Amino acid sequence: MIKRLFDLVLSAVLLVLLSPIIALTAILVRFKLGAPIVFKQQRPGLHGVPFYVYKLRTMTSEKDSMGKLLPDHLRLTAFGSLMRKFSLDELLQLVNVLKGELSLIGPRPLLMEYLPLYNTEQAKRHLVRPGITGWAQVHGRNAVSWEERFQHDVWYVENQSFMLDLKILAMTVKKVIRSEGVSNGNHVTMPVFQGTTTSSEG
Helix, strand or coil, X not given: CHHHXXXXXXXXXXXXXXXXXXXXXXHHHHHHCCCCCEEEEEXXXXXXXXXXXXXXXXXXXXXXXXXXXXXXXXXXXXXXHHHHHCCHHHCXXXXXXXXXXXXXXXXXXXXXXXXXXXXXXXXXXXXXXXXXXXXXXXXXXXXXXXXXXXXXHHHHHHHCCHHHHHHHHHHHHHHHHHCCCCCECCECCCCCCCCCCCXXXX
């Protein structure tokens, strides 16, 4: 209950304080990338229950001759990269926090198609409400392997506390300012998760 109250109060305050930045970024997205301004995608929430996460769009909608979207690195513009560098595209997720679909702190919500690929240990990440930032994000963000990321997520689930959440928030601010871990090698985002070949269960 304390965590939810903290989420509600802080997300409401942040939305008010950051509304000019969100509005300006949205206008720039419309001018530079066109419509739609908001990227909406279904993600698994608490216990895997699906919800729609909101982000400001960072990529174009360019397609190849077959009508298929071009790879991410071809659609991500310099402006989109700048938004990701400072996590401006993530600010709309404060609305998801107000709605109770996200927490400020928790494992990042990934893709619905990943759900059947998790082993028993990795699936523990869905025992808590997903978050805008989390223990994995302050320990490498997109620059670590999927297995390392899931290990961090499960560690958070098993050790969560209010003081840990405050620590993660402080570390997140530092990470965003330094723009650390935004990309993964040659990928502009994390590569597709295809499942873990070896079990991490003891």
